[in-house]
Amino acid sequence: MTRHIRHAAVFCALLLVALLVNAARVQVLHADAYDSNPANRRDTIARYQQPRGDILVDGRPVTGSRDTGEHLRYERTYPLGPLYAPVTGFASQEYGTTQLEHTEDRLLSGVAPVLAPLPLWNEFTRSRNAGGDVVTTIDPAAQRAAYEGLRSRKGAVAAVEPSTGRILALVSVPSYDPALLSGNGATARDAWARLNADPDRPMLNRAVQRTYPPGSTFKVVTAAAALDAGVVKNLDERTDSPDPYTLPGTRTRLVNGAKGCADATVREAFVLSCNTVFAKLGVATGVDRMRETAESFGFNDGDVRIPFRVAGSTFDTSVDRAQLALSSIGQYNTRATPLQMAMVAAAVAGGGQVREPYLVERTTRAGGGTVSTAGSRPVRRAMFPATAIRMRELMRGVVEDGTGKKAAIPGAVVGGKTGTAQHGLGNSGTPYAWFISWAQGGEDMEAKVAVAVVVEDAANRRTISGGGTAAPIARAVMEAVLKP
């Protein structure tokens, strides 16, 4: 019997050894796969176990965290939700994250390895660092001015600092309150369904995620290309431009909204916003030079990040001459985000140089120590400095005695360009009103702000004009920045 007792003992030992081996398999060998299974809620629980880091505007947080005492403990709050929604995005327990909440998520939620006091420290202690803060470049006065200006309309504003590329304002209207989506309950689900069903698409960040035909504001690009290419030598020399202008190779006749465009000088044509002159000028400059200039401004670059992705602005390069004519006045396949058009204005104001726009000034630990700073950004030349000086003249002319008078600021140098962009099937849609501009205070050495405003809706064509609707909004934003 002894022998068989020993056999049975070995059998029992084998059972227990099998348990140990299997435990090692589950807990060590397959642990990572199980941990990262999307159905495993532990990561989510840990993520909401601590308050999330904040997004700061001018030193003050525009986000917060609320202790709900629920299983997923902390929920995001947004004291000024709709105002900053295009900047912050939302951080939802149910629907993920967008905008800065998305791109800076690892820092805000405290999992970024850079937050750890020592390498592998968190892996060893199983602790999570307090979420870091994100300091933005937004100017709260400019942001509020843009939001107030657009309040009852539909549209977007982007403002940048020409000398650096810092984004000063990023507004999209209609907006939404991201706080509605923070939780995981019925409120969040209802809000999500409602916001997604809304035909006005309030969650769309129009300033960077939507492209519009830029219309006449694109004439800044066309003029710069023509000046750089030497197609235009003297702004005050009469051009040989018929009115109406028959698009090359077609019988389509392009007309103007304004009178006095026939053979107008480039300066006159720019102030009056003559389609005929600039369509012909674009054709004369040629698709290669047009493309080169447009791309140096940032068109056709689908991978701009500020740090969230900006929709690519386009300038179609496979065009015939008629299409090039239309492209040169911001129609046909030419499309731009408001941010892109702000960069166009900024390039003129900044001596022809384009600086990549950015939204995050620096990131810090919860204690305040700096994690990273924006640092210096690459610079591109969009036009010769001499061209930039002449372009500044043209844009000042628009504000001083052209279509952009409403953007004038006493005591400051302001340049701008209006635009009214046709769109829709057979141009049936309500046209978009554009205004792009820059401003330099009386005592400033350089331009302080460049703005692009687009207003989507208006009851009739008279009020939707870029000069009438969009210019006052641009002025309010520029004033907010220039004000000490």
Added chain:
Amino acid sequence: MSKAGNTLASADPPPPTARLTGRRGVELALIVLAVLLSVYGYCAVGLARNGTVPPGAAGYGAGLGVLALVAHLAVRWRAPGSDPVLLPIGVLLNGLGLVLIYRLDLETPGDPAAPTQLIWSTLGVALFIGVVLVLRDHRVLQRYTYVSVTVALVLLTVPILFPAVNGARIWIRVAGFSIQPGEFAKVLLAVFFAAYLAANRSALTYAGRRVWKLQLPTGRVLGPIVAVWLVSVVVLVLERDLGTSLLFFGLFVVMLYVATGRTGWIAVGLLLASLGAVAVGRLEPHVHHRIETWLHPFASIEAGEGPNQIAQSLFAFAEGGTLGTGLGLGHSVLIGFAVKSDFILATAGEELGLAGLSAIILLYGLLVERGYRAGLALRDPFGRLLAVGLASLVALQVFVIAGGVTGLIPLTGMAMPFLAQGGSSVVTNWAIVALLVRLSDSARQQDAGGSRPVPRDARESDGGALR
């Protein structure tokens, strides 16, 4: 392994007195250690959750300490030669179980289980003391062979009359307490098997026909095993309790093998078991579902229904990794239903890690090993079989439930001995430890030339005869 009882006797010569008191000293030291470890765990939960030592820590430690101390005194008085490791293992596992249940109670404020478990633990220790004090000689149990089996069968069948709880008819409800009579039945069955097999060993070893290398048993003695198999299948079908059925049958096969030494029994046992398993797996949707879940633990996730309990259990074990999250810091409560009972090991795995889990499994291993050691040291066949049976019972139960929650075998509802919530289980396990204490003491007494005479048939050495 080569020499049997005679050698064992000469290896442990008298005088015993000094050694025996030494053993009790070791036991006392280990008990103090076990109580301190449990109190430490209790404090660790509080510190991790609230940053303070929980208010009940002193009371918990004192309660557990007093229980353990009284049990120790009973052992010291009535079983002075017993194995000094058995009682401390029971205390430590029970204390740890209370800590884990208390810890899970924090996640389910409306449904506290630790106080009830403490009452049951007290009852269990009382039963332990009772067994140690009253049962002076384990051979007395032999007289109750048929009483044991009758009571066991009644206990197994009674729950059929009660409504099913969570798909299994294994509970009866009396005065607010849920009792699982099948738990008590296991010990009684072990007693019955040991007594029956000890009495009928020689008859059962008659060889029947030989097929290849297997010596088949004769048809005449095939009756009992078929009967036991039938009972276990009936239990399975009527109560839908795969675990108890498996345990019950496994225990019988192990004891039959030890008693007769016939590999044929194992072959027959495995054949019948697989026949039963296949038939039941096909016919019972409940069991079939368990097997499907075992084979594809993440199928429900892929189907968009969220993780099932096995998946959640695996997630918990995986989260624990090597060193665990620390007591009170895991999320095993996501497992949901039965997290404090069948799935208690997942909490241990998550919060104590592979290190802690291995320690727990090794504690069970040590308990089993001590049981087997008592079995080897004893000379009467009944005692030997009873010790082996009880030890195997623990090993099989640990394997079935721990293997189930870690995805090694299909999950069958069963309590982790000592750790899991469940009064019947705790009480039963204390009875098992008490019997092992008694058996190890008897082994020591017989070797020490104890006062009680050892029956003639028990002194025979079968080791040589079979070689």
